[in-house]
Amino acid sequence: MTRRGLLTAFAATTITAAPSFANAAGLLRGAGDIRKLKMFNGRTGEKIDMIYWVEGDYIKDAVDEINYFMRDWRNDQVRDIDLRTLDIMAATHNMLDSSEPYMLISGYRSPATNAMLRSRSSGVAKNSRHLLGEAADLRLSSRSVNQIASAARSCDGGGVGRYSSSNFVHMDCGPVRTWGS
Template identity: 80%
Template sequence: MTDVRPSSISRRGLLQAFAATTLTAAPTFANAAGFLRGGGDIRRIKMYSGRTGERIDMIYWVDGDYIADAVKEINYFMRDWRNGKVKQIDLRTIDIMAASHNLLDVSEPYMMISGYRSPETNAMLRSRSSGVAKNSRHIQGQAADLRLASRSVSQIARAASSCRAGGVGRYSGSNFVHMDCGPVRTWGS
């Protein structure tokens, strides 16, 4: 026979436990990093490039600090593949990408369509398409165009939008989602 004692949890204790759980489950501030807090002490990004054939599966943040060498590798991976130019990718963009990926609960890596774009590449693309912004956040190292085979454009865009951390563009016709760390806004279908 086991000795069972009634729990001594007070109403106040129960409410405090509920509040702590709510804070862990909800974003603690209005950007992607809030979604990542409940996921432990690491942040990870998984991508591959159909253009270069390269893959990256990188832990880039541990215990509150970005890992310089990992961020450097991410910058190189997200380079302008047309001319090899590398730019520092805004860490907020990487956080938005990682948070969205976590929310989608997939193990599959993103397929990166576009990361950093040099001004020359952006001008060339702009001359071919009206859908390329003159002052694109890609030029600033603040944007990425991504897709997942297992998720729709709408699902990915909803996950990114729920981070309330930047711009989210739906490009259903081209099967990708644009994510950036600029002002919170959405566009596309």
Template identity: 75%
Template sequence: MYSARTGERIDMIYWVDGHYIKDAVTEVSHFMRDWRNDIVKPIDLRTIDIMAASHNLLEVNEPYMLLSGYRSPETNAMLRSRSRNVARNSLHLKGQAADLRLSSRSVNQMARAASACRAGGVGRYSGSNFVHMDCGPVRSWGG
């Protein structure tokens, strides 16, 4: 995965033989921090699992481009003031969501893979070319 904003890249194994690797999960949380103010919040392991499972279903070597992971309340409020598509109680605020892009796959392909996991929310943002994945209730939206 690489960050669209900071240019950072992260490639790692975070789970082995039924166990999460604490240092790797900590690094993922740091990578998915609110880049606007450098605030880190632990990312829900279910969200990481959904991202990984979806990526495996897509059979790609290309890493995800991370557009947004954790968002602080200040960042979420700022984004809400600019777009009606930002939820007041976004799961990004809890470290339970990610907005992702792949240049080799369409929004619809990515969303179908995420939906196949039957594990959380999947939002299609075709106009902005990204997919939202979260570990909340199973649901989908967008076009």
């Protein structure tokens, strides 16, 4: 049995143990009985490679570490990252079958950081999901923006934005929608 087949079989068995929220089946596709995130932050030099969910239970200390890792690096403000976003990120990474860590471009953004970024770019939303801890901007050098976005869209769990000219994909747990090129 292939790794992908095994993950699909595990995902099918975990749906009943999943937290109940809309699109749970879509979020779990490819996530398996163990969910982990592997990321690198080029701005801080920090790395993370950890299991944050095992057989239906989130691991509080691991989630706390992910929250800190995904903080607003400009002012070190931390906010809880929505667990649904973590699940979308993990499922997308698994579907891409890559051992390379995500490069985190942006996780949580404080209101001050979001306002500063908005003043510099029309592409930054006033009420960004980053402000709520519901979004991440990610890149994989071994996969194209289109490949990452396609995998994230297949989760059917939130927004997926393609930013090809900046080489990253936005993933969030808000309403299902897509944008960008």
